[in-house]
Amino acid sequence: MSHSSGQSGATSPEAYYQRVMQLCSQAAPTATAHIPVDVFACGRVLAADVRATWPVPPHANSAMDGFLVHRADLPAAGAGPRSLAVCGDVPAGSAPQLPAPGQAVRIMTGAPIPEFPAQLADTPDLLVVPVEDTDVPAGPGPLPSEVTIKRAPRRSNIRARGENLQPGDVLATSGSVVDPGTVAALLSAGVSTIAVRPNLRVAIISSGAELLPLHPGTPTPQTLPAGKIPDSNGPMLAALVRAAGYSQLSTHHSIDDPRALRGLFDKLSADHDVILTTGGISAGAFDVVRHVLSTSEQSWFGHCAQKPGAPQGHGLWKDTPVLCLPGNPVAAFVSFHLYLAPALALLSGAQAAPTLWARPQLSAQAASDFPAAPPGKLAVVPVSVDYSGARPQAVAYSSGGIGSHFVASLAGTTALAAYATAVSAGDPLDIYPF
Structure with a gap:
């Protein structure tokens, strides 16, 4: 599907996607490890084509x-x-x-x-x-x-013997992700060991002195201290990373101190493959992520012609990609699905989608009027999907407009709707499942 957005001075979402993927392609892994084919192989990325040893079926x-x-x-x-x-x-x-x-x-x-x-x-x-x-x-x-x-x-x-597969046939290609069906195919063809890419090591930094981390097992205060908000971005991003299949991750919080953030970047870049940040990338006096990372290689900060999630940025810190999300939680949530999920796949050695919208797509119907996109911008709205009728119904995450701070409305969303022109109840609407 073609999505247009032409706000003057803003980068199109497609152009930003290509920018992110170009940055990450330089850090894609080349190392391999050999592991047994079992349930724990699921989620790993193949480092080489796999050929059948036995025919499938093995006998008539x-x-x-x-x-x-x-x-x-x-x-x-x-x-x-x-x-x-x-x-x-x-x-x-x-x-x-x-x-x-x-x-x-x-x-x-x-x-x-x-x-x-x-x-x-x-x-x-x-x-x-x-x-x-x-x-x-x-x-x-x-x-x-x-x-x-x-x-x-x-x-x-x-x-017939070999009706499904003959010895020497390729049954899984380099860059593909092992799933339960692949496990069955490999073992059926006599393959018990595979070459895979290393597990991706992900670091997450939620930045901002206003954030109050709520630690498991620690009593939650009855009222928030003045000026503080709960740190939902860090745990949300960690949950998104885990849901995408990456279990080796660490989470951190950084206050608005450039020196402390440089030290954290130094530490994390030494033993992680990618660093993800939320917040601190606009033009404010305390947006230290942008300030610190702008001195690094291949850094870029600017605006994408989308709502929510206009502020975006990235760079390299000692050859480790740093991918920066906005601080508003809905904007961070949307941006993760648009840019970071495919970037993490590329960094893990998986085959990269050639374009931003080369992803699973579902034709649905708007359950109600969707908030209009600002002029020249693409609206990217989280939705829940009702499959009980003749056609899937897309329900906007919030009836109060495209609020990038409406974090309490994200529960139960399973897809993104993307549109540039007004959408009324009953209109067809393309959605992209997470």
Whole structure:
């Protein structure tokens, strides 16, 4: 989808996305580690293509519970049922058995079948008659001495060896993220060890002397001290990072002191792969993040033509990327999903989305009027989604406008709506799930 925003002097969201991804591409990892394929491999990024060791399936096998017979022994079209002697039993996990002409072997789903060429999967001499098409009751029971075939199956009901994958085939590519389906695919193909990128180490700094961290286990004050607000940005950002699949993170708070912030940048850049900050990036007298980071390499601070989240910035501190979010919590929340989530994926070695909007998209309907975007800006609004009707309904996070400070309205949001022109109730609306 194309989103336009042309406020004079402001960078478009797409241009800022490309700027962030260019910065992070310089720090993308090259190291590898070899780990076993198990549940703990989920979320790791592959450092090389993975090829199958075994074929999938590893042997020809039955797709049905039934009886393995020769095609020539099936009843002819228009003829009555035909009875065959049963000469064997092949449960899953046992060795294959070949019935003699005029005989049948009882066979279970997944049980092996004597091999035949893969290209003949639909026309082998052998086929499996489903138990439902015989006179034998379905379910557990003793091996019958005879089976009567009531009708011939239309298909062979046989899965050919290597029908899904052949040895040497690529089953997962470098830069892809291991998920539960990948774990199953790897193990099925005989792959037990994979090369992956190191876990991404993330540092989070919430900045501002006005922030009051609420530590777990510490009693919450009945009233806030004058001028203080709860630090919700730091925990929110940590939760977003964890939800994105990165578990190695540390959280910090910095007051508006340039020297202290430089020291924190020095410390964190030594043992983290990326530093994320919230607050302190506008043009105020106490916006120390911008002041300190502006002296670093490849730093950029400015405004994006979006609401919320216009102030943005980034730079390198001793070769470690520092990605800076606005201090208003909704603006930080929106900006994380737009820019930081794909940046973290790139820094972890995953394949990068080529554009800002190359992400999962859902066509929905506005449940009510959405607040208008300011002239020349793109509105990016968190929404919850109601799937109970014929079409998904997008519900704006707040009915009070696009308030970048409406943090209490973020609960339950699962997607972003992005639009440049007015949206009325019932209008179609593209949304982007988190």
